[in-house]
Amino acid sequence: MxxxxxxxxxxxxxxxxxxxxxxxxxxxxxxxxxxxxxxxxxxxxxxxxxxxxxxxxxxxxxxxxxxxxxxxxxxxxxxxxxxxxxLREPRLDIMADEVLLKRDLTLVSQQMLINNPSLKIRLRRGTFSEIIRNVMDGTIDAGLIAGDPHVPGLRLVPYRIERVCLMMSCSHPLTNRRELPFSDAIRWPMIHSETLEHIIPIIDDIANKMGVKLSQPLICPSFDVQTYYVAKTDIGIAPTLESAAQVYQANHSIHIAHLSDEWARNQLYICEREIGGNSAVATELIQLMVARHTPIR
Structure with missing residues (x-):
């Protein structure tokens, strides 16, 4: 041969x-x-x-x-x-937006290291597209994303529900609303985050059905940058995760308005490759994530 x-x-x-x-x-x-x-x-x-x-x-x-x-x-x-x-030295590479790395993985990572003293965990920041790409090519073991991207070969395990809200500066006219349907805000310019890129088609569809021409002048690489532009400029309002808005509200002058729409109820997933090379520690990570974040009924 x-x-x-x-x-x-x-x-x-x-x-x-x-x-x-x-x-x-x-x-x-x-x-x-x-x-x-x-x-x-x-x-x-x-x-x-x-x-x-x-x-x-x-x-x-x-x-x-x-x-x-x-x-x-x-x-x-x-x-x-x-x-x-x-296999010689157990490692676990995990990618998520910084907010989810802090909110959802801190105690789980601690428990993983208690259970596996020789384990080395590497946390990486990334958008949902980057996470999916890196999981599929084997660069990382697992990632946290919102929404189902319907990618063949990607295994999605739901671990908690997160709502999308609207974040705006405290001088914005909508600050008198604590909750509203998205249709009431759709005519305002919007600042998007690549981390929530999966909701942009939803917003586009709502606008098309209402006959509204969307103004989306800015797309930011992360929740952190998105919040900074909302707080420091008058460019627009921002659809974002409530947990992200709540984290940054402590240090930025922003108002959070809850969305009453059903689509704003987002499923968060931990994802890995469906077949090929998934390690025992990655399986353990998924089990711990589900056990910690899934509410007891």
């Missing part, structure tokens, strides 16, 4: 990325002539021309296809080595 060794795979990848024998040699730490000799041996071995070398180095169609497979193999090996390292 024809097989390429690791040096040959690295050489093909370097050539595909650099498109230069000299630059590929610098990436690999070998001379230009050594790269050329490796390429000759690889082409003789597999029976295909990977690149033409008249003037600029150009990959052939077969070369591009082989390079793509080599890159996939290298990613798979990197993932395998990371998993083997994780």
């Amino acid at each position: 024809l097989q390429l060794d690791s040096k040959e795979i690295e050489t093909i990848i370097a050539l595909s990325r650099e498109l230069s024998l000299t630059a590929a040699g610098q990436r690999l730490g070998i001379s230009r002539s050594a790269v050329s000799q490796r390429l000759d041996k690889i082409e003789h071995k597999i029976g295909y021309t990977i690149a033409t070398r008249k003037g600029h180095l150009i990959l052939t169609n077969e070369g591009r296809e082989i390079a793509a497979h080599c890159i996939t193999m290298q990613h798979a090996l990197t993932s395998l080595h990371a998993k083997l390292e994780q």
Whole structure:
């Protein structure tokens, strides 16, 4: 069976990325002539021309296809080595917005470390799109998101309900309302957070049904930045999670108005890959999250 060794795979990848024998040699730490000799041996071995070398180095169609497979193999090996390292020394990588990292994971992380003294936990901040992407490619073990993104291969475990509210400056005309339907606020300019990107289509749909042209001048990367712009500017009001608004209300001059709409009742999930490499500590994390946050009936 024809097989390429690791040096040959690295050489093909370097050539595909650099498109230069000299630059590929610098990436690999070998001379230009050594790269050329490796390429000759690889082409003789597999029976295909990977690149033409008249003037600029150009990959052939077969070369591009082989390079793509080599890159996939290298990613798979990197993932395998990371998993083997994780099995040798238990690690848990978790991603969420900063508010959820603080509110929902603090005591759970403490219990995980009590139960597993050798465990190392890494907490990362990220938007819901980043969380889903990193869970699916195996970069992180688990993440906290709101709403069901309907991504094949993503396992969602509900752990608590969180309501969406409206946050505004204390000088805004709607501060006389403690609760309101979203339709009463939809004509005001809005500051969104990427962390709650899943509600933007809901808001768009409400506006379309009402025949209202939405004004959404600003999208922020996190609840923290969203709150700062609400408190410090007159740009607009902000749909956000109530727990986030309550956290930041202590340090910012903001008003919170509850939304009476049914869609504002949001399910929070802890997510992981449905199949492939989920560790025992990730399973334990999910169990603790559900046990701690699910109300007793």
